[in-house]
Amino acid sequence: xxxxxxxxxxxxxxxxxxxxxxxxxxxxxxxxxxxxxxxxxxxxxxxxxxxxxxxxxxxxxxxxxxxxxxxxxxxxxxxxxxxxxxxxxxxxxxxxxxxxxxxxxxxxxxxxxxxxxxxxxxxxxxxxxxxxxxxxxxxxxxxxxxxxxxxxxxxxxxxxxxxxxxxxxxxxxxxxxxxxxxxxxxxxxxxxxxxxxxxxxx
Amino acid sequence: xxxxxxxxxxxxxxxxxxxxxxxxxxxxxxxxxxxxxxxxxxxxxxxxxxxxxxxxxxxxxxxxxxxxxxxxxxxxxxxxxxxxxxxxxxxxxxxxxxxxxxxxxxxxxxxxxxxxxxxxxxxxxxxxxxxxxxxxxxxxxxxxxxxxxxxxxxxxxxxx
Numbered sequence: 001x002x003x004x005x006x007x008x009x010x011x012x013x014x015x016x017x018x019x020x021x022x023x024x025x026x027x028x029x030x031x032x033x034x035x036x037x038x039x040x041x042x043x044x045x046x047x048x049x050x051x052x053x054x055x056x057x058x059x060x061x062x063x064x065x066x067x068x069x070x071x072x073x074x075x076x077x078x079x080x081x082x083x084x085x086x087x088x089x090x091x092x093x094x095x096x097x098x099x100x101x102x103x104x105x106x107x108x109x110x111x112x113x114x115x116x117x118x119x120x121x122x123x124x125x126x127x128x129x130x131x132x133x134x135x136x137x138x139x140x141x142x143x144x145x146x147x148x149x150x151x152x153x154x155x156x157x158x159x160x161x162x163x164x165x166x167x168x169x170x171x172x173x174x175x176x177x178x179x180x181x182x183x184x185x186x187x188x189x190x191x192x193x194x195x196x197x198x199x200x201x202x
Numbered sequence: 203x204x205x206x207x208x209x210x211x212x213x214x215x216x217x218x219x220x221x222x223x224x225x226x227x228x229x230x231x232x233x234x235x236x237x238x239x240x241x242x243x244x245x246x247x248x249x250x251x252x253x254x255x256x257x258x259x260x261x262x263x264x265x266x267x268x269x270x271x272x273x274x275x276x277x278x279x280x281x282x283x284x285x286x287x288x289x290x291x292x293x294x295x296x297x298x299x300x301x302x303x304x305x306x307x308x309x310x311x312x313x314x315x316x317x318x319x320x321x322x323x324x325x326x327x328x329x330x331x332x333x334x335x336x337x338x339x340x341x342x343x344x345x346x347x348x349x350x351x352x353x354x355x356x357x358x359x360x361x362x
Binding site: 026029076079088117 | 289
C-alpha cells in the first residue's frame with residue numbers, strides 16, 4: 001500500500017516537472033523518494049524527501065504499530081536521516097491517517113522542548129490517501145476558538161444560575177405581600193427537623 | 203522444534219544483554235572522569251527524546267551564563283541509523299556538544315567519516331557539534347596538558 005503511494009509520489013513529482021530520485025542514499029541511510037525542485041535558475045534546488053515508516057525493526061523485529069503508534073526512536077531517526085542527507089524537508093510516510101497524525105503530534109512535542117533545531121519546521125507525518133493539509137494547527141491558534149465556546153457556555157450557565165438562584169433580597173423586592181407570607185409559611189413548615197414539625201391547628 | 207523456537211527467542215535477548223554490558227563498560231571511565239573533574243554527572247539524561255547515556259553538566263564560570271551540557275552516547279557498532287538516532291537524541295534533549303564513545307579506533311574513523319560526509323548544502327553542519335573518541339583516548343588525554351597550558355605554566359602567566 002505504501003509502495004503504491006510512493007509510486008504516486010513519483011508520478012505526482014514528475015507531473016509537476018520535478019527531478020525525481022528513488023531509493024537514494026546520500027550517506028546517512030536510504031531515502032525512498034526525493035523531489036528536486038528547481039524554482040529559478042538563480043536559486044539552488046529545494047529537496048523534498050519522503051521516508052517510509054514501517055512497523056518492522058532491523059534486529060529486534062518488534063512491531064510497534066499495533067496501536068497505530070510509531071516509536072519516537074524511529075521518528076527521530078528518519079527525520080535526522082533526511083537532515084543529514086541534506087534534504088530541506090523530510091516527510092515521514094505512514095500506513096494510515098491515525099499514524100500520520102500521531103507522528104506529526106510527536107514531532108511537534110519533540111520540537112516543544114526548545115531545541116536548537118525546530119523539528120516541526122522540517123518534518124511532518126503523511127499517510128497514503130492524504131488530500132488535506134498535513135500541517136498540524138498549533139494549539140495557540142486552536143485555543144481562541146475553544147475559549148469562545150467555553151465563554152458562551154459559561155454565560156448560559158450564569159443565566160440559568162441567575163434565574164433559579166437569585167439572592168433573597170432581590171426576590172423579596174419583587175414579591176407581593178401575600179406571596180411573601182405564603183413563602184415564609186412554606187419555609188417554616190418544611191425547614192424544621194422531622195421531630196419538630198409544627199402541628200397545625202384544625 | 204520447541205528448543206529451536208526457544209533459541210530464536212533468546213538470541214535477541216542475549217544480543218541486547220551483551221550490548222548493554224558493552225555500553226556499561228564504555229560508560230564507566232566517563233562517569234569516573236566527570237566526577238573526578240567535579241562536574242555534575244547524569245546517567246541516562248532524558249527530556250523525552252530518548253536517553254543520552256552520560257551528561258556532564260558544568261557552569262562556565264559565571265552565574266549569568268547558562269549551564270553547559272556535554273553529552274556522551276555510546277555506540278557499540280557502526281550504523282548510520284544509530285548515528286542518526288544519537289544525534290537526534292542529543293539535539294532534542296538540549297545537549298550543547300555531543301561525544302560519540304566507540305570501542306575501537308577503527309570505529310572512530312568510520313563514525314567520523316560518516317559525520318563529515320554530510321552534503322555541504324545541509325542545514326546542519328555536525329562537525330562542530332559531534333566528537334568521536336574511545337574511552338581510552340579520553341582518559342589518557344585528560345592527563346596531558348595542552349601547549350597553551352604548558353607555555354603559561356613556564357611563563358607563570360594565566361591562560362586567557
